[in-house]
Amino acid sequence: MRISVVYTNRNTYLCPAPVGGLLVAQRLAADGHDVDFIDLMHMKKPADGLVAALHRHNPDLVCFSIRNVDNMTMDAYADPLPDIAGYARHVRNTVRAPLLIGGTAVTTFPAQIRAMTGADWAYAGDDVDPVSRFVASVAQGAPDLATPGLVYADETGVHENPFSICGYADAHFGGWERIDLKKYRKGYFDCGVVTCTGCPHGCSFCDAHRTFGRDYRPRDSRTVVEELIELERRFGARSVFLINNGLNYPLESGKELLARIAQAKLKLSFSCIIEPGPMDAEFARLLFRANCSSAMIFGSTLDDAALERNQPHYRSADIAQIAGHLSDANVPFMLGLMFGGIGETGEGVKRSLDSSLAMKPVMRIMGTGFRIQPDTPLRDAAVAEGQITADDDCFTARFYEPADTSTAEIRAIIRQFSRSHPFENLRMLGFVARSIREGLFGRSRRASGDWKI
Numbered sequence: 001m002r003i004s005v006v007y008t009n010r011n012t013y014l015c016p017a018p019v020g021g022l023l024v025a026q027r028l029a030a031d032g033h034d035v036d037f038i039d040l041m042h043m044k045k046p047a048d049g050l051v052a053a054l055h056r057h058n059p060d061l062v063c064f065s066i067r068n069v070d071n072m073t074m075d076a077y078a079d080p081l082p083d084i085a086g087y088a089r090h091v092r093n094t095v096r097a098p099l100l101i102g103g104t105a106v107t108t109f110p111a112q113i114r115a116m117t118g119a120d121w122a123y124a125g126d127d128v129d130p131v132s133r134f135v136a137s138v139a140q141g142a143p144d145l146a147t148p149g150l151v152y153a154d155e156t157g158v159h160e161n162p163f164s165i166c167g168y169a170d171a172h173f174g175g176w177e178r179i180d181l182k183k184y185r186k187g188y189f190d191c192g193v194v195t196c197t198g199c200p201h202g203c204s205f206c207d208a209h210r211t212f213g214r215d216y217r218p219r220d221s222r223t224v225v226e227e228l229i230e231l232e233r234r235f236g237a238r239s240v241f242l243i244n245n246g247l248n249y250p251l252e253s254g255k256e257l258l259a260r261i262a263q264a265k266l267k268l269s270f271s272c273i274i275e276p277g278p279m280d281a282e283f284a285r286l287l288f289r290a291n292c293s294s295a296m297i298f299g300s301t302l303d304d305a306a307l308e309r310n311q312p313h314y315r316s317a318d319i320a321q322i323a324g325h326l327s328d329a330n331v332p333f334m335l336g337l338m339f340g341g342i343g344e345t346g347e348g349v350k351r352s353l354d355s356s357l358a359m360k361p362v363m364r365i366m367g368t369g370f371r372i373q374p375d376t377p378l379r380d381a382a383v384a385e386g387q388i389t390a391d392d393d394c395f396t397a398r399f400y401e402p403a404d405t406s407t408a409e410i411r412a413i414i415r416q417f418s419r420s421h422p423f424e425n426l427r428m429l430g431f432v433a434r435s436i437r438e439g440l441f442g443r444s445r446r447a448s449g450d451w452k453i
């Protein structure tokens with residue numbers, strides 16, 4: 001069967017390459033289908049580009065890979081779905097092929113996005129085996145409507161088959177020749193590489209358990225390093241993002257991977273997220289030796305009372321300790337602070353910002369306002385406090401307002417903090433200058449000792 005797989009994401013912020021869409025495309029190609037990958041990210045005129053590509057390939061099936069429901073950003077809210085519904089209309093007007101949609105956004109809201117795009121089928125989940133079997137059944141002219149994760153409609157209504165998140169322990173990512181990876185470099189990372197999925201923490205605002213799984217499923221560190229080597233040697237990648245919910249979870253597999261990356265003597269550098277929790281000096285040194293260009297300590301507030309209600313698995317002292325390890329190991333790090341959860345107060349925000357000064361991050365990424373996600377404690381709180389109704393499915397974005405402060409007040413506190421500490425930005429300028437230099441001229445590998453695993 002001829003299949004066109006379309007990456008519909010056009011959000012250029014840090015510009016993630018379509019690793020999931022490519023995994024699906026690779027699998028369908030391995031199954032013997034004639035697959036064309038259409039990447040809308042960098043097209044100047046995406047609708048025209050899509051139509052032209054569809055005319056060329058004349059597919060029997062079109063697949064949309066849809067990443068974001070929205071950007072979850074209160075101050076500069078962006079919702080790509082109306083444009084994506086427009087691309088779906090172009091598909092219908094151009095070819096007589098059915099439309100199958102998937103991707104993280106679809107896993108979160110399969111029925112809603114199916115209805116919005118008019119797709120024939122939506123697929124929720126990360127497992128490509130059912131996708132492969134379903135597409136085979138479509139090719140045989142008898143779509144298997146019992147496929148796990150499939151959402152479809154018939155004369156009796158809309159049906160949502162249950163799905164599970166399986167992770168990528170046995171997956172081999174690739175197919176990068178199907179896209180122009182160099183264009184992604186402009187978004188800083190050539191590509192993302194999955195190292196582990198899952199997160200058991202259940203933070204009040206996060207729905208990772210629904211889309212990324214509850215249990216850690218680390219990938220084999222050898223496979224990850226093979227992918228890094230291929231990205232560097234074959235595709236000239238200089239910088240990648242290691243995809244997981246914190247490279248330090250589980251700590252030992254994070255260390256094993258870092259040691260292997262260091263041994264591989266790659267020139268490419270990587271960025272990663274450090275989730276507050278287990279992390280030690282050895283891990284920080286391994287980050288340096290493996291060529292980590294920036295680590296992002298990813299937290300919400302630094303106010304322990306608010307943390308207790310939103311992210312009880314850590315305290316502000318844990319972040320200070322991690323910052324210390326990273327500084328000692330000479331690993332530049334950013335501090336991600338996201339305010340506005342349950343129990344946040346103006347005083348707590350001020351204390352958080354003040355205590356972050358001693359940590360000396362190269363950059364603070366500060367945000368305000370949590371988008372209320374389905375199936376989260378934050379949603380329960382929003383319903384209990386009358387911010388949304390009990391039947392709200394959260395498809396339309398609403399941002400939580402803490403009871404003892406407001407997102408407007410928090411924003412004012414952040415603005416005041418930035419005005420009061422203008423020199424904090426100098427550290428960031430030095431980091432940006434170094435990043436640009438390394439982006440232009442490549443990065444020399446850090447001297448590494450003998451790290452055996």
Ligand code: B12
Binds near residue numbers: 067125194241
């Ligand atoms: C890593 C990551 C990032 C990295 C990306 C780095 C990189 N270069 O790749 C960074 C930090 C840059 C980032 C940024 C953002 N991210 Co992010 N990110 C993730 C994370 C943790 C993993 C995504 C990933 O790569 N998964 C692995 C790949 C292999 O899976 P996949 O793409 O989903 O594809 C699989 C399935 O979806 C399916 N599939 C995919 N396509 C198709 C197509 C068909 C037809 C079928 C059948 C199946 C199918 O099969 C694939 C293989 O299993 C997810 C968490 C999560 N739950 O997924 C959040 C997540 C996707 N991000 C999210 C958000 C909001 C953002 C930002 C908008 C944040 C911001 N405020 O700016 C930006 C947007 C970036 C952009 N320009 O699009 C949200 C999206 C939620 C929403 N409401 O839309 C998520 C879900 C996190 C969350 N729970 O809040 N992100």
